Amino acid sequence: xxxxxxxxxxxxxxxxxxxLKSGDTYNGHLVNIDSWMNLNLRDVVWTxxxxxxxxxxxxxxxxxxxxxxxxxxxxxxxxxxxxxxxTTDKSTSFPKNRRTGARGKRRWxx
Amino acid sequence: xxxxxxxxxxxxxxxxxxxxxxxPGCGIPGAGSLVEHxxxxxxxxxxxxxxxxxxxxxxxxxxxxxxxxxxxxxxxNDSYCDEPLGVFIIRGENVALLGEVDGExxxxxxxxxxxxxxEETKKTIRERRRSxxxxxHSQPERVEWTFYDDVFFEEKD
Numbered sequence: 617x618x619x620x621x622x623x624x625x626x627x628x629x630x631x632x633x634x635x636l637k638s639g640d641t642y643n644g645h646l647v648n649i650d651s652w653m654n655l656n657l658r659d660v661v662w663t664x665x666x667x668x669x670x671x672x673x674x675x676x677x678x679x680x681x682x683x684x685x686x687x688x689x690x691x692x693x694x695x696x697x698x699x700x701x702x703t704t705d706k707s708t709s710f711p712k713n714r715r716t717g718a719r720g721k722r723r724w725x726x
Numbered sequence: 727x728x729x730x731x732x733x734x735x736x737x738x739x740x741x742x743x744x745x746x747x748x749x750p751g752c753g754i755p756g757a758g759s760l761v762e763h764x765x766x767x768x769x770x771x772x773x774x775x776x777x778x779x780x781x782x783x784x785x786x787x788x789x790x791x792x793x794x795x796x797x798x799x800x801x802x803n804d805s806y807c808d809e810p811l812g813v814f815i816i817r818g819e820n821v822a823l824l825g826e827v828d829g830e831x832x833x834x835x836x837x838x839x840x841x842x843x844x845e846e847t848k849k850t851i852r853e854r855r856r857s858x859x860x861x862x863h864s865q866p867e868r869v870e871w872t873f874y875d876d877v878f879f880e881e882k883d
Contacts, residue, residue: 620790620815637820639774653790653817666852684774686815693783693794693813 618696624649624686626696632657633687634678639665642676653680760785763826768793770816771823777801779827780814789818802850805842 618626627646634642634655644657655678662671763782770778770791777800780793796814800807 618784618792619786620784620792621786623784623792624815637774666855680817681819683817684772684820685817687811688813688815690794690812 621649621651621653623688623692623696624653627688627692630689630692632689635684635686636678636682637684638682639684641667642678644673644676647675650680653683654678655680655683760789760824763824767827767829769799769825769827770821772816773820773822778811778814778816779808780811786818789821789824791816791818791821791824800847800851801839802842802847804839805847806836806839807842807844807847809844 624646628648630646631643632646634644634657636642641663642657642660643663644660647656647658649655656675657678658675660673660676662673662676663669760782764784766782767779768782770780770793772778776798778793778796778798780796782791783794784792791814793814793816794812796811797808798811800809
């Protein structure tokens with residue numbers, strides 16, 4: 617498995633959700649990310665902490681140290697595994713039906 | 727990507743992995759023994775008090791975590807609710823606590839609660855927050871501090 621920051625690097629161009637420590641969330645397409653987790657997002661929807669107010673922003677920069685967590689599309693993990701020719705037998709370490717939930721149904725950032 | 731990929735975390739230690747020699751399974755320095763939890767279901771208590779459960783796929787020296795098949799678990803008095811979150815990357819700073827989920831004990835514990843709908847749970851949580859905030863705002867929001875410039879001049883005398 618790749619490092620968290622490499623995964624984010626691979627998520628460039630994909631829709632992501634960023635929640636800041638303040639509780640505000642930003643949905644947008646990841647343009648760029650560096651090793652400090654500083655982010656550039658495009659076509660952003662900013663949601664207030666309470667989740668009741670929304671703003672549209674064309675482009676924003678988020679300083680890495682204000683980030684609480686990020687959500688990325690699940691497909692990224694698969695594409696990365698393919699690129700790396702990752703061949704570890706995952707079926708032994710976790711259940712086969714692990715891919716439940718919102719896979720392929722949810723999109724963030726638009 | 728390729729030069730980073732040699733830093734891949736794998737349970738099967740091999741020569742390409744950045745193990746410190748002589749310390750089996752030590753993984754990345756600074757992140758403790760998280761290598762033991764790779765590909766296991768773990769529960770993370772975030773610093774904001776929220777509970778995240780997911781399969782730990784990767785981590786780094788800051789304890790940034792990559793979780794797969796993640797969900798947030800809300801527990802109210804006698805009910806619980808899970809919200810699926812997919813692939814989740816938590817910035818290490820925000821991790822307060824982390825541990826492996828014991829499936830058996832978990833299901834025992836959950837059997838004593840009833841599962842509530844997400845809407846219902848979130849509504850309750852929102853109401854609670856609102857009342858807490860009302861409580862906070864009923865008290866003075868800020869202590870007034872006054873700084874006297876002349877204090878410094880007085881000290882000089």
